[in-house]
Amino acid sequence: MNAQNHEPIWNQTRHLKEYPPLSQNESTEVAIIGGGITGITAAYLLQKAGKQVTIVDQGRFLNGTTLHTTAKITAQHGLIYDQLINSYNYQTARHYYEANHEAMQLIQSLIQDEQINCDLQQHDAYLYTETTEGITKIEKEFEAYDRLNINSQLADSIPFNLEIEKALIMKNQWQFNPTAYLSYLIQRLDQGSTKLYEHTAARTIEEKSVIMEDNTELTADRILICTHFPFYTENKLFSTRLHAEKSYVIAFPTADPYPGGMYLNIDSPKRSIRETTINDQSYILFGGEGHKVGQGEDMSTHYDALKRDAKAIFSKQPIDYQWSTQDLVTVDKIPYIGPVSKEQPHILLATGYRKWGMTNGTAAAKMMADDVLNKTDHKQNIFSPSRSSVTKGITSFIKENTDVTKHLLKNKLSHPKGDLEALNPGQATTLLLHGQRKGVYKADTDQIYMVDTTCTHAGCEVNWNSAEHTWDCPCHGSRFTYKGEVIEGPAKENLHHEQFSIIDLMKLNASQDNK
Numbered sequence: 001m002n003a004q005n006h007e008p009i010w011n012q013t014r015h016l017k018e019y020p021p022l023s024q025n026e027s028t029e030v031a032i033i034g035g036g037i038t039g040i041t042a043a044y045l046l047q048k049a050g051k052q053v054t055i056v057d058q059g060r061f062l063n064g065t066t067l068h069t070t071a072k073i074t075a076q077h078g079l080i081y082d083q084l085i086n087s088y089n090y091q092t093a094r095h096y097y098e099a100n101h102e103a104m105q106l107i108q109s110l111i112q113d114e115q116i117n118c119d120l121q122q123h124d125a126y127l128y129t130e131t132t133e134g135i136t137k138i139e140k141e142f143e144a145y146d147r148l149n150i151n152s153q154l155a156d157s158i159p160f161n162l163e164i165e166k167a168l169i170m171k172n173q174w175q176f177n178p179t180a181y182l183s184y185l186i187q188r189l190d191q192g193s194t195k196l197y198e199h200t201a202a203r204t205i206e207e208k209s210v211i212m213e214d215n216t217e218l219t220a221d222r223i224l225i226c227t228h229f230p231f232y233t234e235n236k237l238f239s240t241r242l243h244a245e246k247s248y249v250i251a252f253p254t255a256d257p258y259p260g261g262m263y264l265n266i267d268s269p270k271r272s273i274r275e276t277t278i279n280d281q282s283y284i285l286f287g288g289e290g291h292k293v294g295q296g297e298d299m300s301t302h303y304d305a306l307k308r309d310a311k312a313i314f315s316k317q318p319i320d321y322q323w324s325t326q327d328l329v330t331v332d333k334i335p336y337i338g339p340v341s342k343e344q345p346h347i348l349l350a351t352g353y354r355k356w357g358m359t360n361g362t363a364a365a366k367m368m369a370d371d372v373l374n375k376t377d378h379k380q381n382i383f384s385p386s387r388s389s390v391t392k393g394i395t396s397f398i399k400e401n402t403d404v405t406k407h408l409l410k411n412k413l414s415h416p417k418g419d420l421e422a423l424n425p426g427q428a429t430t431l432l433l434h435g436q437r438k439g440v441y442k443a444d445t446d447q448i449y450m451v452d453t454t455c456t457h458a459g460c461e462v463n464w465n466s467a468e469h470t471w472d473c474p475c476h477g478s479r480f481t482y483k484g485e486v487i488e489g490p491a492k493e494n495l496h497h498e499q500f501s502i503i504d505l506m507k508l509n510a511s512q513d514n515k
């Protein structure tokens with residue numbers, strides 16, 4: 001059972017022309033940095049409202065976290081509403097639900113208005129447990145749904161070969177194809193007044209100017225930072241306010257009739273199930289195995305676990321796609337959306353969607369667009385990046401996440417010794433070269449790309465992602481190509497890299513052994 005494509009299934013429907021980089025200084029009313037669901041949706045809403053918008057991305061549009069989603073459009077975000085009522089209050093839980101419910105409605109109405117062909121389907125969302133301990137948690141969440149007047153019901157079974165104890169159904173949620181949807185919105189931006197630039201990496205902000213890595217400047221009245229991990233935080237230490245979680249998805253065709261629904265368990269390990277149709281072929285998306293970065297097993301272990309469990313439920317499953325994703329989680333599970341600081345209200349950021357980027361990202365786009373258009377939305381307060389609950393929670397958050405640091409330190413001090421001769425084309429390993437940990441990727445029979453595995457953001461050690469052929473940083477989610485080029489920040493600089501012939505590298509490696 002070998003995966004054919006080490007890429008997200010949504011790549012099949014990502015139909016985009018390539019846009020040029022920003023090559024000279026420009027000014028605009030609204031500058032949007034980051035071309036995922038948040039940036040694209042905000043640009044669409046602002047263009048529609050008559051604003052002059054410029055959107056830039058450091059790589060290609062729709063190539064980051066948005067591409068790696070399972071694309072459930074739901075306000076059922078795991079167990080959260082009972083916790084929000086207890087940790088905060090009813091009003092906070094209400095606002096969180098309303099923001100996400102409205103985001104769901106916005107996506108739906110936009111698809112209807114624009115007649116977008118993106119496989120939008122209505123399904124119930126299920127949260128289930130296979131353990132007796134989970135029953136109370138499900139029942140408490142149901143009580144919270146009831147208080148919030150969410151259309152829901154409890155069930156004792158789900159339509160799969162799984163012995164469950166209890167399920168909580170949130171009725172009438174949605175799912176879609178995210179790249180079909182967003183590719184269409186990008187086309188609409190292109191046909192409208194919005195300027196689009198790719199391969200344009202923002203480095204910092206000075207006053208009202210976004211400074212790019214080649215020092216070109218984009219000056220704007222308002223600046224929206226929609227870059228997964230914010231590339232600019234005005235000295236706020238977001239590294240202590242966000243942690244990254246990794247999870248995995250496999251996709252396989254099925255001839256089994258799918259019973260409908262989107263599923264997520266509350267137990268560990270996590271399992272997520274939905275169906276999608278791409279080019280007339282029905283696929284099951286089977287995901288989970290989430291863990292804090294730096295605490296996972298070898299990637300193949302996580303994929304093997306998904307394949308084993310999928311096999312127990314679905315009859316036929318040659319795996320066609322597999323991919324992993326890194327999501328950011330905030331101190332209190334509520335995303336940060338709003339002004340980067342009180343002193344710089346013209347700069348807004350959005351991050352920390354906790355794996356629920358389709359609705360949280362759309363909610364963020366709506367809130368940021370409303371802010372630019374001077375519309376007041378009281379719900380925004382619970383998402384404010386400078387809310388007091390965040391400051392209070394940071395100490396325990398850091399304590400909880402020190403184990404991540406320990407893992408990273410262990411990784412840094414380990415002395416890898418990869419076997420270059422055993423490396424096949426398309427494989428990578430790490431080795432110690434003259435006291436420095438290096439990552440080497442064999443591109444073909446002769447060419448080797450070697451990178452310094454020290455992440456250029458804050459010095460953690462990157463690990464090889466054998467599924468997507470990238471070097472991924474476990475600390476805050478930066479990803480680099482096998483050549484060391486930044487795909488996704490917060491890292492702004494490429495990994496230091498060199499290209500060798502295999503013979504030269506083996507000679508170099510052997511020379512240090514002989515010393």
Ligand code: FES
Binds near residue numbers: 457475477
């Ligand atoms: Fe922060 Fe790598 S992303 S150290």
